[in-house]
Amino acid sequence: MRIVTWNINSVRLRAPLLSHLVDALEPDVLCLQETKSPDEHFPHEAVEALGFGHRLIRGMKGYNGVAVLSRRPLRLREGEPNWCSRDDCRHLGVDVEAEGGAVELHNFYVPAGGDVPDREANPKFAHKLDFIREITDWTAGRGAAKRAVLVGDLNIAPLEHDVWSHRQMLGVVSHTPVEVEAMAGWQRAGEWHDALRHFVPPEEKLYTWWSYRARDWEAANRGRRLDHVWVSQDLAGKLRSHTVLKPARSWAQCSDHVPVLVELDL
């Protein structure tokens, strides 16, 4: 099963790019974040034409929004928490039909957290930490994930080599110790295995996002690994390959995030 995660930064604007993604990565399941579209305006026809006959979407006007597009049948996991009681369309939990039984799949868009890494001074940072706290508590209550995959734009680059300069990024939202520790607690609670670092050793730089604000993003290469794929321990041995589709950052009218693929041999 080939699972792709991509922060598309407007699904209506960038729906045409999905055909490039499909050509390059041939996903069975495609998880999107920041669709920025109410459900009634989701480009179903374009997505259907690419072979994704099964779709679950959770969007809103202007901000946020997640979607799971699939070649295999999906079932919405009902009754999952409404994080921070905000109805802000940052999570979809689904079951994907697969050989040997369904796989539980979670698609997250974690709050970015604003600019100031201080929960008193910056309510967005408080929201980010509260969001992760709630997920961690929920995860701890359920115990270790089984036959499960978690993907998304988690807006945290946890490792030293998930950012261009660990030293210069320690005070920058996305790489502060408090965020990294919060993410580690979430990961421990579910006994999640980091699928990208399964393939790429921690001493090697690995980025999935480059700011729009650089004159030359590729030359500067001040990237961050904000997009993640985690798998439950029972699936760790079934990991077959990964791709970080860096060329997507050069596509015309590109997102600032690139698609990430993980292939599982179920």
Add this chain to the structure above:
DNA sequence: ATGGTGGCTGCGCCA
């Protein structure tokens, strides 16, 4: 130290 770009939406918000 600052501002740099981009996508909403409707001139400010969020990333």
